[in-house]
Amino acid sequence: MWSAGCSSREEPYTIAMVLLNFGKFSDIKIAATDVNADVIDTAKAGIYSGRTLKAVGPVSLSKYFDLHVNNTYRVKDFVKEKIKFKVHNLLNDKPPETGFDIIFCRSAGI
Numbered sequence: 001m002w003s004a005g006c007s008s009r010e011e012p013y014t015i016a017m018v019l020l021n022f023g024k025f026s027d028i029k030i031a032a033t034d035v036n037a038d039v040i041d042t043a044k045a046g047i048y049s050g051r052t053l054k055a056v057g058p059v060s061l062s063k064y065f066d067l068h069v070n071n072t073y074r075v076k077d078f079v080k081e082k083i084k085f086k087v088h089n090l091l092n093d094k095p096p097e098t099g100f101d102i103i104f105c106r107s108a109g110i
Helices: 010-022 036-047 060-065
Strands: 001-002 030-034 047-049 065-067 072-075 083-087
Touching: 001 010, 010 030, 010 060, 010 083, 030 060, 036 083, 060 065
Parallel strands: 001 030, 030 083
Antiparallel strands: 047 072, 065 072
């Protein structure tokens, strides 16, 4: 799977969590790319404010996040390891890999 233009940062983590919830997708791999290196660095950290996660239920919150500092939460490593973040320009660069089953590009046109 490829999350192209993952500027909001949440998309690849959400995809991984949804698939992990089904229990049959433990071998998932998600390529998450964006043209902005700062966005990629922030996404790799996987740290979100409690306000950002207000719609996440308590079961999912405890399953996929650890309490961090100052009312922030960090995505657990078993989720993070499913995602490979990379700086990538959709207009100029070749795809980061081949053989994707699905490509998400929700934020690419923004």
